[in-house]
Amino acid sequence: MDFPINIEANIVSHNGNFSRNITLQGGLTIIIGPNGSGKTHLLRSLKQPLAPVMNGKKVRFLSAGRLGLLEEYRSDYDGHRSGFPNYENASFGRKSDVSRRHQMETLNGDFQTLSERADILIKVQERLRKLFKRDLIIEWDGGSLKVVFARLDITSTPYSSGREASGLLHLVGILAALYDDEVGAILIDEPEVSLHPQLQSFLLNEITNAAGHPSEGGYKKLVIMATHSTEMLRIAKSNDLASLIFCHDLDKPPVQLDPNNGELKNKKLQTLIARLGQEHKLSLFCKRPLLVEGPSDVMIASFISNKLELHLEAAGSQLLPVIGKGQMPVVTKFMRLIGKEPVVLADADAFTDDLDLIRCFLANSSTADADASKLGAQSAMKLASSTYSDFCSLVNDNWEDISRQAEIHPYYTNAGESIDENVKRRAVFCTLFSLSSSEVNDLTNAEKWSSMKDRLTVVLQLLENSGCFILRKGAIESYYQVSDIYTSEGKPTAAVDEIDHLDQLSAQKVREQLDDLVRCIEYASEGKHINEAESLRDILLSIAAPAVARLSTNDQVTTQDINILAKSILGERANIFNCSVENGKLKIDIESKILNICGFPVIIDKNDDVVRIIERVLLSNA
Incomplete structure (x- = not known):
């Protein structure tokens, strides 16, 4: 059987039984998602349906708690050890366990393999010796399997595995399972357990080398793993996304991308994927990524989350800075493609320059259309388009009515000699939302400007109901009280100074001064407040x-x-x-x-x- 391999798995859980259709596009498949999203349930459910396609080879499942009973020797597990674990008696099972080593879900099975397979032991030993300056000795003692380590970089006596770092024990066990050619498929829950980032990177290389179709020979095998670690993700091109399975909740089908999906051919998306950073990878694990426009926005939003105890990350969100003009719609579409519910906090120019971001949230949105119909509009997008068009015309035809106020806005002053229609629209938009009702009424053609502000407010509310929040004052710097609102350099430093000021204020004052941001963060965190x-x-x-x-x-x-x-x-x-x-x-x-x-x-x-x-x-x- 060649790739793709289609598997129908049955999840048996406390919340009911679910049938899931999974497609393996290649030798390595990675299940990701937040805690409680059903990753382990899905991983375990794949063991049985994989067996028929293994041509006699074994299917191995390694649990996240794979140290298993070894912990009895490594810790005062019951409080009766007086703080002195029983290190020296650490054991990996009895001789009679050997025949069941492939059924074991703990490291016992892998160390049993090392006792039986000298060739696998040699592969593991060589890596330990050269990379970690350790040697590994497997021995039977009175019918119990004992494992002894020795340091090669210093003169010291061999010591029990009970005293070895848990990360190395995990690494040895997973390597033994990967190199075992009797195994045709290995399911690993959280391979990153106890491993520092560089060691995770090494392990991922070994996993990638082992991953393939069992029919290829050697120790090639199907590798399916569930992980919380960005270090275990290697995404270089759009087709790599097809190897990911996104879990969001146990009772919801996981999301997989078809490698033939036309969206993956989009040049902007391919460029984005090619330069995925750590923040992008972190957002792959959450449910509602919060997209903001830069590092300063991340800093201020993170401060608000902590100050108001909104707990963004714990609520299933993740701050993601989106750098580059026009990238916000691209990242939004990408996140939706993989089953996320992106929330956007964008500068005012994302609204005034074009309709790209607006379309992302209002076009073909049944919820937004339902809200718009209550206002007598045919659709949310038509309402937004007509409002936007009339706004552009009003600014173009009546610039002099509001120019005195608009020309002191940072959008205008920072533009220098490059004043164009976009700059004017940005400055007017922000000015309208900065002026009080009485100040708007003092403008020439006040009725037009007042009506336009009302219409813009309606559209902005439709957007917010759909998860898109526009900074009505401009950029994040326009909200600063003590830092320079005109700053274009040293923005993170200015953000730090502003946070120092905000931290001295009450939570209520922060809400009042940063109302636009607070609404967005409450939406992204679903307004959950620990009380x-x-x-x-x-x-x-x-x-x-x-x-x-x-x-x-x-x-x-x-x-x-x-x-x-x-x-x-x-x-x-x-x-x-x-x-x-x-x-x-x-x-x-x-x-x-x-x-x-x-x-x-x-x-x-x-x-x-x-x-x-x-x-x-x-x-x-x-």
């Missing part, structure tokens, strides 16, 4: 409600009575609180020193609405 008070709500109510009920029927209730009640309801969780009765009222304070919750102590009278008071405490933590 420990919300998790405490039901626990707090479970104590407060019955305690107040008891106070309302019995004036003799004591602090001890309330604490006994709390203990009977919550058990050990009651220790979170310090409950007491003071002047006939219930007082609940936080006993825990690690919960970051304000609003305590809570004082509740027997006639109070308990739920309303508890909700007020929660609101103070929002």
Whole structure:
């Protein structure tokens, strides 16, 4: 059987059973995606359907936790070792395990292979000796397989594998599995575990060398791996994308690209892929990459995410700077091609210069069209096009109405002698959104300008609802309060200075000053805000409600009575609180020193609405 190889896999999971059709375009296939996206489930599901195409060779699965039982010898795993692991007795199984070595999902199977196959041992030993100045000794001791390492660069006695770095143990095991010609397919979950970036690069070379069709002979085999590491991705040309499987959620089919997809022939896309950087690769692992226009935008957006506790990355997003005029639409299309949901934060010129980015988000968008139809428009794109066209005409015909204000905008002043229609449109757009309503009304032809601002606002809202956010003041520098808004050099330095200033402000002030950016980051992070008070709500109510009920029927209730009640309801969780009765009222304070919750102590009278008071405490933590 030649490539491509089509496989129908059945995933059996806690969330149901799913049938998945996977195509292997070549010897190496890589499954990527965020935690919890179903990568391991998919990887494991491929083991059984691969067996029929192996022509008698084995299919091997290596789990991410492949150290397995070896950890018993490398750590105080049960707290009874007094901090002294049992290093010297580290063992990789018994002689009777040899026959099952290809079924094992831990390193035990690979070290069993090294004990049986002297030729594989030689290949591994040579690499250890030359690259890592280590030697490897495999020996049987009383029926147990022992592995001993020796340093070649210094004079020292051999030592147990229990004392060796976990990264080298992982490396030895994976190399043994790769070189095993009895194996026709190997499924590796997180090959990068415990390996530093340079070692990951070496391992990827060895994986690439081993990857191929089993029929090619030697130790060529199908290699399928699930990874979180950008170091395990090597993408040099557009067709390399066909070897990637993008997982986004367990119950959603993974995304694969057909190498014959016409989009992959796009010259701009091919250029982009040829120069994929670390940031681009990182974005391949997330669900909603946030595309921004440069390093300064990354710095400010990252600060906002941290300051407002929006946790962009944890929410499945990744900041990605897109450098180069006209590249934003290209990267947006690329991200959608591989199943991502890109969010864009773009300078105003991405809106005023042409309709390319607008089309990316509004053309053929059923959601945007539904929003536009409520406004009486035939489609979102038609609404945006007519607004854009009328805006260009208004600027061209009525430049003098607003030129005095527009000519002090950085878009205009930084243009020098190169003033053209694009520069004027950029400056006018940003000026309109910088002027107050009264200032717009003071312009000549105020009705036209006011109407245009309203129409532009509608289009910008349609774009934001679709994930495209335009910086209405211009570029990121136009929002600076202390740094130079006209800066064109040393932008990252100016961003650092601005962040120092912003860090002194309250979260509310940051929201007010950087409202356009905040809306975008909230959208990309789906507005998730960690609030420990919300998790405490039901626990707090479970104590407060019955305690107040008891106070309302019995004036003799004591602090001890309330604490006994709390203990009977919550058990050990009651220790979170310090409950007491003071002047006939219930007082609940936080006993825990690690919960970051304000609003305590809570004082509740027997006639109070308990739920309303508890909700007020929660609101103070929002």
